[in-house]
Amino acid sequence: MTSDTKAKEESKSSQDLAGKLQGVAKVLFDFLCAVIPYTIKAGYKIHAFWNHCDDNVVAAFIGFVFCFFGGMFPTLFSAIQAAEQGGRAALVDAVSDLCDEAVIIIRESKKDDKEDKDGDGVEDIKQLDNKEYVKRKTLLVLSKCNPKKIDKALNAMYTVWLSVMAVLTVQFAKYIQMANSIAEFMKQPVERFVEPIVIAATPDHYDKWIPVILGWICEAIGISLAWTIASIQIAFASSMKGGLMLARAGYKALLKHNIRLGGLIVDNHEHTNIDEYASYVLAALGFMFQFFVGFRAPFPLNLLLWPFEIGEWIIRVGLMRNSNAS
Incomplete structure (x- = not known):
């Protein structure tokens, strides 16, 4: 030719x-x-x-999300909290x-x-x-x-993004390092054994993309493994926090409607432990739910929560890129 x-x-x-x-x-x-x-x-x-919405309803909703979904979107929820301080x-x-x-x-x-x-x-x-x-x-x-108008809006969004990335980089430093370590460990055998085979099976004018794409795949696997471990740890903590918020919100709702449950609900929640016992039960249910679904939104919730999953992955990749750049 x-x-x-x-x-x-x-x-x-x-x-x-x-x-x-x-x-x-x-x-x-x-x-x-x-x-x-x-x-x-x-x-x-x-x-x-x-x-x-009523403040107690908002607290109940946030508590429910943290209790049952905190480990599924750990960086997304942390980014939302960081954005509150960085210019929401x-x-x-x-x-x-x-x-x-x-x-x-x-x-x-x-x-x-x-x-x-x-x-x-x-x-x-x-x-x-x-x-x-x-x-x-x-x-x-x-x-x-x-x-x-568009330039001003994009600048504002970028400024908030930088502040959020700065907070999350510190908060998730050990998971970022773990993800990078896994990706770097995988790249050596992939470059030696997988890359030559894939290049041989790819047309000449496309083979320049193979190292880049294989690198992306290694990074994706590293992110997935590292954040699975992160999800377990964060799910445990968030389920306890969310369980307590949900229990306190439920306690206030019962008190507001004068439902005393045989004297268990008193005017001051500090004078009873019923809300704390309820939070333990809710936290256990929340963590078990997340564990049994593999820390991923189950069907049909995944059809509703796919924007959150995309946001979660964008933030995770952004954290790794920010860490590598620094």
Whole structure:
């Protein structure tokens, strides 16, 4: 095979890949335009509902989450707590500004979808190929959004992210080191025994990705093993903390409705141990639940909690990258 023929084949392969990516971008853009408005509306409703909830109900909910899910999302919950000290209000405002910009872009995109400038009875957008479609929507986004508002929101989010990473890096230092050690230990045999086999089975113009992808896999395995150990330890502590919060919230609810349980519920919880005994039972149930489901959200909860799982992995990878960079 001559160098010119090889170059032509590589160029054709690149063009095919670009065409596929443009098709995926089109489908993804349409999907986001359909889903984001409902997500934003649901988020605003949840936020309004949360602000109007009774403090005891909020405490009960937080206690329940820590008791039964603390070990499943340890870094995510710690990041939320760190964000409280690192600028949660600024983060909420930034997300709200980005949501407003997204709503504007989606509204303008829907108007653009209905345009028929040539008057042939068919919307202009339906007559474009994938490349022209992506170009048109990209220009629409650039022309309709407010760059200063987006820049300010992203800067605020990045500032909070840095402060959260600084706190979590110290808090989870031993687990980060464990994950890095496992990944480095695995890379040597993988590079010696696995990488040559995979490279031999991969086309020449793609084999440069093999070391990088295998490195990512080693890091993922290291993160998984290290954070399994972390999840066990954190689940034990969070189940006790959450169990006590849940028991205290339940005690206040019984007291509020004048349910005394034969004199076990008194006016001051410090004069009785019933709430502490209840917290032990709840903590045991919470830890056992997390242990038996393998510290992963079971079906069908995983369908509802997948954004939390994605957030958990993003933070874990960010911690490892931050640790390696420092």
